[in-house]
Amino acid sequence: MTPDMRAALQETGQKVTFTDGEILRHKDAFAPDMLLITQGKVDCILSASDAIHLTVGPDTIVGEIGFLTGKGATATLRALGPVEALSLDAAALQRLQRDMPSIAAQVLRHLARLMSERQEQNEDLLADSDPGKRSDFEIIRCSTLDQLRAAQRLRYDVYCVELGRSSPFADADEGILVDDLDEHGTSFIALETGLVIGTARVNLGRDGALGVLPDLYGIEASPFELENSAIITKYAVRDSHRGGFTYLRLFSAIGTYVHASRVDAIFIDCVPKLARFYGSVGFERTGDDFIHYENGLSVPMVLDLNAFFERMPLEERLRRNRPF
Numbered sequence: 001m002t003p004d005m006r007a008a009l010q011e012t013g014q015k016v017t018f019t020d021g022e023i024l025r026h027k028d029a030f031a032p033d034m035l036l037i038t039q040g041k042v043d044c045i046l047s048a049s050d051a052i053h054l055t056v057g058p059d060t061i062v063g064e065i066g067f068l069t070g071k072g073a074t075a076t077l078r079a080l081g082p083v084e085a086l087s088l089d090a091a092a093l094q095r096l097q098r099d100m101p102s103i104a105a106q107v108l109r110h111l112a113r114l115m116s117e118r119q120e121q122n123e124d125l126l127a128d129s130d131p132g133k134r135s136d137f138e139i140i141r142c143s144t145l146d147q148l149r150a151a152q153r154l155r156y157d158v159y160c161v162e163l164g165r166s167s168p169f170a171d172a173d174e175g176i177l178v179d180d181l182d183e184h185g186t187s188f189i190a191l192e193t194g195l196v197i198g199t200a201r202v203n204l205g206r207d208g209a210l211g212v213l214p215d216l217y218g219i220e221a222s223p224f225e226l227e228n229s230a231i232i233t234k235y236a237v238r239d240s241h242r243g244g245f246t247y248l249r250l251f252s253a254i255g256t257y258v259h260a261s262r263v264d265a266i267f268i269d270c271v272p273k274l275a276r277f278y279g280s281v282g283f284e285r286t287g288d289d290f291i292h293y294e295n296g297l298s299v300p301m302v303l304d305l306n307a308f309f310e311r312m313p314l315e316e317r318l319r320r321n322r323p324f
Contacts, residue, residue, distance in 0.1 A: 001059050001061075001110060004103055004106070005103060005106055005107055005110065006059065008096060008100050008103040008104075009086055009088060009096070009107065010038075012088070012092045012095045012096045012099075013036060013086030013088045013092050014086065014092070015038075015084065015085075015086060015087075016035070016084075016085050016086070017084050017085075018040075018079040018082070018084075019079065020081045020082060021078060021079060022078070022079045022083075023076065023077065023079075023314075024062070024063075024077035024079060024083070025066075025075065025077040025260070026073060026256060026314060026315065026318050027045070027073050027074070027075055027076040027318075028073060028318070029072055029073050029256035029314075029318065030072055030073070030139075030141050030188075030253050030254075030256050031063060031067065031073065031256075031257065031261075032067075032089050032186065032257060032260060032261050033063070033067060033088055033089035033092075034062065034063040034066075034067040034068075034088050035061070035062050035063050035077075035085040035086065035087060035088070036059075036060070036061050036085060036086040036088060037059070037062065037085050038058055038059075038084045038085055039058060039082070039083065039084040040058075040080070040081055040083035040084060041055055041056065041057045041081065042056050042057070042062060042077050042078065042079060042080060042083060043055055043077070043078045043080050044056060044075045044076075044077055045076040045077075046074070046075045046122060054075075055080065061088075061111070062077055063077070064111055064114060064115055064118070065115055065118060065119065066141075067143075068115055068143065069115075069143065070140045070141040070142060070143035070147065071140060072253070074118075074122055075122075093107075136193045137191070137192050137246075138191050139189070139190055139191075139249055139250060140188065140189050140191065141186060141187075141188050141253070141257070142186070147187075149176065150189055150196045151187040151188075151189050151199040151234075152176040152177055152178050152187075153175055153196075154189070154196050154197075154198070154199045154236055154238070155176070155177035155199060155236045156170055156171075156176050157236075157238070158237065158238060158239075159177060159236060160172075160177065162238070162239050163294075165293065165294050165296070166293070167293040167294050177234075180209075181201065181211065182201070183208065184207045184208035185202065185203040185207075186201065186202050186203075186257065187199060187200070187201045188201070188202075188250055188253050188254060188257075190246050190249060190250050192241070197237065197238045197240070197241045197246055198237040198246040198247070198250050199234065199235075199237075199250070200232055200233075200235045200236070200250045200251070200254060201232065201233050202231070202232050202257060203230065203231050204229075204230050204261055204263060205219075205225075205226035205227050205228065205230065205231070205263075206227045206228070210231060213231055213233070213267075214226055216290050216300055217231065217267040217286055217287065217300045218286035218287035218300055221286075221287075222286055224264050224265040224302070224304075225264070228262075228263050228264045228265070229263055229264060229265045229266070229267060230258045230263045230265070230266050230267070231266070231268070232254055232266060232267075234294075235247070235250070235268075237250075254266075256314070256318075258305065259309070259314050264304070264305055264306055265302050265303060265304055265305055266303045267301070267302050268283065268300075268302075269292060269295065269298040269299060269301070270295075270301065271295055271296065271297065271298060272289070272299055275299045278301050278303075279301075282303050282304070282307070282308050282311075283301040283302060284301060284303075285299060285300065285301055286300045286301060286302045287300045288300075
């Protein structure tokens with residue numbers, strides 16, 4: 001990394017700090033950014049058995065594979081003593097391209113080389129470890145327009161075709177369902193043998209307007225600030241895969257994402273028959289029922305993330321394979 005690149009990233013990134021032993025990333029979890037380490041050292045734990053470690057220090061970018069590909073993190077990252085880093089999300093890269101295009105081009109080429117080298121290195125290091133059974137199921141954070149379009153197409157198939165709902169956001173000619181929250185939201189898709197079978201979207205209150213939803217969800221009357229809250233919408237799973245597994249895996253992926261985003265609460269709405277299930281997880285009702293274009297009668301609910309992870313930290317939940 002050149003001095004000019006380092007200076008540009010320091011200008012566009014947001015400073016974050018971690019204490020000794022704190023987890024920067026959990027393996028297989030999702031995050032909204034990558035990190036440039038500026039001070040301290042980080043232990044990269046590549047294998048589930050904790051057998052394969054790498055140590056990295058200042059001027060090292062970590063978390064770039066998951067951030068750039070939309071897949072879960074390839075390693076658990078743990079601070080070895082106090083660590084300072086710069087959070088580099090999509091907005092930071094957009095600012096860099098707008099304000100310093102020549103430096104941005106250098107950074108993007110650097111990221112391409114880094115990701116390629118890391119993926120090859122990881123394959124070599126893990127070659128002799130037990131790969132386990134390869135799953136045909138995976139969750140992807142939409143990081144390309146094609147992936148987002150696949151999510152929008154599935155929404156239309158589920159809400160308008162399978163459930164027979166009508167929506168002002170539906171485009172029957174294109175077979176997609178798109179609304180304003182897509183502009184600054186993050187969508188996830190669930191795939192089985194390469195086919196999209198489910199999707200959901202998360203929006204952070206700090207990233208942009210949420211339309212009528214803060215009022216419907218009762219956010220102002222709640223103990224949570226909109227800026228430190230997330231909302232999950234456009235939850236859609238094909239009829240052939242409804243029944244729990246896909247739904248829970250999508251929710252768990254988003255849960256790791258909002259945990260990394262350091263928000264305090266998740267707001268959702270659900271059909272009345274699912275309110276008891278959400279209540280068993282820890283969600284509480286926040287207001288009166290309302291009519292949703294795609295879901296019909298809906299119940300607004302909230303999960304206090306701080307209380308949720310006080311009961312069992314994310315690291316322990318991931319170890320037990322039950323993030324939510």
